Amino acid sequence: MDVIANLGRSSLNILRGMGAALIMLLQSIIGKPQPRKSFPLFMRQMYVVGVQSMLIILISGLFIGMVLGLQGYTILVDFGAEQALGPMVALSLLRELGPVVTALLFAGRAGSALTAEIGLMRATEQLSSLEMMAVDPLRRVVSPRFWAGFISMPMLALLFTAVGILGGYFVGVQWLGVDDGAFWSVMQASVDWRDDVMNGVIKSLVFAFVVTWIALYKGYTAEPTSEGISAATTSTVVTGSLAVLGFDFVLTAIMFS
Amino acid sequence: MYDQKGCTVDNLVELKDVYFNRGNTVIYEGVNLQVPRGKITAIMGPSGCGKTTMLRLIGGQLKPRSGSVDFAGHQVPELSRGELYELRKRMSMLFQSGALFTDMSVSDNVAFPILEHTKLPREIVDTIVKMKLQAVGLRGAGGLQPDELSGGMARRAALARAIALDPELIMYDEPFTGQDPISMGMIVKLIRSLNQTLGLTSIIVSHDIHETMGIADHVAIIANKQVVAQGPPQALLDHESALVRQFLNGEPDGPVPFHYQANNYLDDLMARGG
Numbered sequence A: 001m002d003v004i005a006n007l008g009r010s011s012l013n014i015l016r017g018m019g020a021a022l023i024m025l026l027q028s029i030i031g032k033p034q035p036r037k038s039f040p041l042f043m044r045q046m047y048v049v050g051v052q053s054m055l056i057i058l059i060s061g062l063f064i065g066m067v068l069g070l071q072g073y074t075i076l077v078d079f080g081a082e083q084a085l086g087p088m089v090a091l092s093l094l095r096e097l098g099p100v101v102t103a104l105l106f107a108g109r110a111g112s113a114l115t116a117e118i119g120l121m122r123a124t125e126q127l128s129s130l131e132m133m134a135v136d137p138l139r140r141v142v143s144p145r146f147w148a149g150f151i152s153m154p155m156l157a158l159l160f161t162a163v164g165i166l167g168g169y170f171v172g173v174q175w176l177g178v179d180d181g182a183f184w185s186v187m188q189a190s191v192d193w194r195d196d197v198m199n200g201v202i203k204s205l206v207f208a209f210v211v212t213w214i215a216l217y218k219g220y221t222a223e224p225t226s227e228g229i230s231a232a233t234t235s236t237v238v239t240g241s242l243a244v245l246g247f248d249f250v251l252t253a254i255m256f257s
Numbered sequence B: 001m002y003d004q005k006g007c008t009v010d011n012l013v014e015l016k017d018v019y020f021n022r023g024n025t026v027i028y029e030g031v032n033l034q035v036p037r038g039k040i041t042a043i044m045g046p047s048g049c050g051k052t053t054m055l056r057l058i059g060g061q062l063k064p065r066s067g068s069v070d071f072a073g074h075q076v077p078e079l080s081r082g083e084l085y086e087l088r089k090r091m092s093m094l095f096q097s098g099a100l101f102t103d104m105s106v107s108d109n110v111a112f113p114i115l116e117h118t119k120l121p122r123e124i125v126d127t128i129v130k131m132k133l134q135a136v137g138l139r140g141a142g143g144l145q146p147d148e149l150s151g152g153m154a155r156r157a158a159l160a161r162a163i164a165l166d167p168e169l170i171m172y173d174e175p176f177t178g179q180d181p182i183s184m185g186m187i188v189k190l191i192r193s194l195n196q197t198l199g200l201t202s203i204i205v206s207h208d209i210h211e212t213m214g215i216a217d218h219v220a221i222i223a224n225k226q227v228v229a230q231g232p233p234q235a236l237l238d239h240e241s242a243l244v245r246q247f248l249n250g251e252p253d254g255p256v257p258f259h260y261q262a263n264n265y266l267d268d269l270m271a272r273g274g
């Protein structure tokens, strides 16, 4: 009986948490737009969340692309199909690795930073302070960070994909000697704009939404102590990554089956 | 303040019969508090008794389970969100940690509430900021970042921000905690002079009895989930309640026992051998 009661209690807690997270999100993004105030805040967060994540995204994209080139070549060359290296690299990146790996890296780099920053603002009473100054911390702190995360991550995923394809090109064509023209033309012929590119972008929009939302909620509700903040940061990375992988399966099943 | 017969006269803030819970923990059971206008009121009590909670109730960040919280004729718990935000422009709170925004310079911190709530041109805002910083002795530190300030300077900078919009009420949450004697003295002096020159009503939450009793006009002592005594400092020092005297004189033992509740000491020692 205890097991069932505990199961029920923890499901209720999870539901309650999701409800609270939804309310937080709605309160922060719904309301009279004040572009003159919020645009500079948004741009600043685009820099912090987006631009500052670029280096890790570029480097990871390059390496993943190079590994794909190597692995793909050794598999394809056995079948004499090394001309298919172009589409193999491009499709893996566009459909899967671009959105997913970017989201995982984003959760670790920007998500954890968002959680820690907001948790620290809670712990040092900056959020309460805003409230007492009659400034809504959800609109002021959470909202620009949400939009910045939501918008910058799909852009990072495209960057990741582009650099990854270049990495695959360097290894496959420049190093292992796959034919240059074939690499690009077979890729162009087999990549479909709607099925591959758009579906990848939709995936990364969903991941961006989920990861940013989790990071902000975990920070906003972090226990205002150092243990609380570090637990919230860890939880952002763990929950965010699991959510990305879970949604990836669901979306892949819907899109490509 | 009280007149001779003990009737209340012109209170800016008044709490009546307030009950408040945190989950299942009862924090307040029927609290009554008067904050006379234009005076310095001190709220004292052991840590964890709910002093910060009291300030948050007055600021409308927390709602009481029942009872009334009156600020200048407004029932704080009954206000809509918009009305509450409007009312908060008339009060300000100096948090225990100062709570300066870490991503802005000291000047920008002070300018923040002004830019947020007025449409004054930037030059005038800058002038006001300089005046506020001058009032706390930090005009030269306007360009510094909060993490470059010492604890005492951070608290004074936060104070400049708190008075930026010329509030009617200012609430200080443990302003003396963790300050060295010099900055303690500066803050005491500032609280007193702001109160006199700006005609502010001030509430100080503290357990530094010495400093607080020195500048307060009115003192309320919280214990056992209630305000157990309030009145002018002198009247409290020889209050009939032993608990109040224990607290104000800092005696280690009394109604609040030195020993946490335990079974008989001798039995406890013998139990191991037996």
Ligand SMILES: Nc1ncnc2c1ncn2[C@@H]1O[C@H](COP(=O)(O)OP(=O)(O)O)[C@@H](O)[C@H]1O
Pocket (backbone or CB within 6 Å): B022, B027, B046, B047, B048, B049, B050, B051, B052, B053, B054
């Ligand atoms: N966010 C919170 N959630 C649950 N309990 C809290 C919270 N904040 C404070 N408390 C509890 O409420 C009581 C009063 O807290 P507080 O008003 O901060 O005390 P004080 O300021 O007098 O030290 C304490 O026992 C504290 O543990």
Ligand SMILES: [Mg+2]
Pocket (backbone or CB within 6 Å): B051, B052, B053, B096, B173, B174
């Ligand atoms: Mg406190």
